[in-house]
Structures are given as C-alpha cells and as structure tokens.
Amino acid sequence: MFEELMPAFQSAYPQYRVRVIAVGSGEALRLAARGDADVVLSHSPRAEVEFMSSGRGEYRRRVMFNDFVVVGPENHTARSCGGADVIVVMTCIAELGVLFISRGDDSGTHARERDLWQASDVLPGGDWYLEAGQRMGAVLMMASEKDAYTLSDRGTYLSLSDRLQLRVASEGDPRLRNQYSVIVVRDASNADGARAFADWVVSITAQEIIGGFGVERLGRRLFSPNAEAPGK
C-alpha cells in the first residue's frame, strides 16, 4: 500500500522526506515512544490508546479498516473448525486441540489473537499451540505446511492465498474488524512533516487511493477508508 500512498504524498508535499519503516504495530509504537519515528500508522487500538493516554502522541485519527480472518487447512475433516462466530471457532480449535500457529511477536495481529482467546475463555498453550515469532507471511506459510490454523489480516492472506493450502475458517465477525489509525508523535523531530502526513492520509485524495488499493490486482479492495469527515 505504501508503494502507492507515498509517491502521492511526496508529489503533494515535495518538501518532506518520508522513510517508511514497515514493522508490527507494537514495535512501531515502541519506536515512536523512543523518538525514532515521527508519525505512526498502526492497528492495535489498545496499545494506541495507551500510547495516547501516556501523553506520547499529539493526536490520533482513524484512517481505514480491513478485517482479520481465521484460516485453516483446506481439507475438511472431522477435526475442522469453521463458522461466522469467531468465538465458536476459537473454542473449537482449543477443544479439539488442532494445531494453531500464533505470531507470538506482540504485533497488532498477535494482540487481537490474545483478545480472541480471552473472549473465548481459553488460555492457549500446549502441544497444539505454536508461537512462531515471525511475520504474517512466514506464519501463513508455516500454517499451510503444517495443516494448522492461524489468525491473519485479510490483505496478507489474499496476497499469498494462491500459494497456501489454506481456506478461510471464520470471517465477518465484528470482533475481527481491524482498524488502522494514524498518530502524530508528540515532540516529533519533524513535527510539521508528521502533521502534514497525518492530515493528508485522512484527506479525500488519500482515502480514494486507499479504497482503490488492490482492486486492480486482486479484484477486490483490501482496505475500506473510514477517516472522519475527510477534508481538503
């Protein structure tokens, strides 16, 4: 997505230089807390609220959303779990003890996974629960190789799905909604640039780019823009 957003931002604001550091939300907020980033785009609401309430952010704006999906082995067996209610699916996975691979890296997706286990009254652990400590793409490949379930953002899953022997086991539950927000870091070393980017990414121009992303390549949009009252 940044490949499309950044050139547009740069041509609108040639005076600012942007360096994109693509990391998980948890790491992104930690980088920002240490002053190593000026503006953050993240999808870990609870960590973001914490970040804001500790006074480290200047302001935070809603940008877009997509959703998480639970994916699992392609072949249906007696030990398959699936359905619209994600809590039922998570409980089923835990009760049958079918392999589940966790990101295990404190990323936004990992944070959501832990929330889902908590909502399902499951304390994950044991032989069926592997903590991979890797990026989403690597975890999806691992799930495919090992006939396992995992929680993924839809974008990463779709971009790899033709190479994965996985299918969607649960989608559409409101608990799977994945909201992205932009945060301007307080006392950013390039505060003007940070504000310019944050304000631009919620503008109509940027929101249209976001809504169109992936449509050409995958035939469907990957993100739904939902900035409040886009201006400019």
Place this chain on the structure above:
Amino acid sequence: MDVFVDAVRQAFGLLVSGDPYLWQIIGRSLQVSGLAVFFGLLAGIPLGTWLGLARFPGRGAAVALVNTGLALPPVVVGLFVYLLLSRQGPLGGLNWLYTPSAMIAAQFVLAAPYVAAITLAAVQSVPPELRLQARALGASRWQALMLHLREARLSLMAAVAAGFGAVISEVGAVIMVGGNVHGETRVITTAIVLETRRGRFATAMALGLILLVIAFAANAFITRVQQAQPRRRRPLTS
C-alpha cells in the same frame, strides 16, 4: 545510552537468575549447531583428506568448489533446504520442516565446507615425505594416513571451532527452515531478532552476550592453534 546500559545490566541479571526461557534457547542453539558440526566433521574430514592427498583430473575445480562453500550465504542455503523439505518438495515426506532436524540439515550444509576446506589445507601442510617414510618403515597405507591426520589434528580442531563459530551465529537459514517456534526451534540468533522487535532488549542482550562469549571462545581456540603451528614437531628426517 541509558537504554544500552540498562539492557546490559538487566541482561546479566537474567543470565545469573537462570531464566528458563534464555537457557532453553541457549541449549537448543548448542544442540543444533553442535550436531551440525559433528555431521559436518563426518563428511568434511574424509572429503578434505581425499582432496588433499588424491591427484585426479578436475581436482582443482573440486577444491575451488569446497572453498566456495566457505562463503555460502546462509539465506540461500535456507532457501534450498526449505524447498527440499517443504510438503511439495522431494524430501517433504520426512516432515522435517520447522523442526530442529531441518535446522541441523541446513547448518550441516554450511559447516561441512568449513571442515573440508580446513582439513584440506591441514593435510597439505604436512610434508608428504612423512607418509612415504612411514610406509618405508613398514606402516600400512591406513597407518600412514592416520599418522598424517595425527600431524594435522590441531588444524582439524580449528576446523571444528571455525565451523561451529560460523553456524551458531547464523540466522538466515535457521529462521527459514526452523520457523523460530517457541520452545522448539528458537535459537539464540532468531530469539535476538524477535526480542529486539518486541522491545525486550534485556533478553536480546543476554542472548547476544552469550553468543559473543561463544564466538570469542571459538576464535581464541583457533588463534591458539595457529600460534602453536610453527612449533609443531618436525617430520622424521633421514
């Protein structure tokens, strides 16, 4: 600077307290790299000895190939081993992917050329007259070969240290074929990557210090061997 100092201080605390997460990872690293080097010795010593002593057409190319093996990029080895072991790969039936076995296999590929190249150099550094004289004094071919290897034994120990030092600090191959699974395939290097990303600098630093100690010990050993080399016993003189 505070972050750094704090990380180092807490790292010592973690190591001293015998943190089970840390020591499990260190144990797994030593096990995987130790076995990889062990199998590397089984393959590398005969190969290196043969290349060092035999004369055949194409030997030059074979020696060059072994020496190229010293510079094998771990990620490329990781990619090859991954594709071999993946479910659709030729060795998919072994079910090794994302297990310590896969990591040992990948590190074996990295370690074996080290052992072979150093054995080759060591065997060639022993004057050939030694074997001829031993043969003349009635030793069998096998006894003469063993005598030859005995002369080269310090270099062979250096080969072990060099190979071990190289594979234990490698991250590219083990993360691809091992998957960095907690409690199973997480080793020192992959854990450092993960813990740094999670912002757990003390844990990452503790593992980093251990890795440095291991690398230092391996290199100190190699240096000692190299220093001892000139004082080696002269071959029998007639």
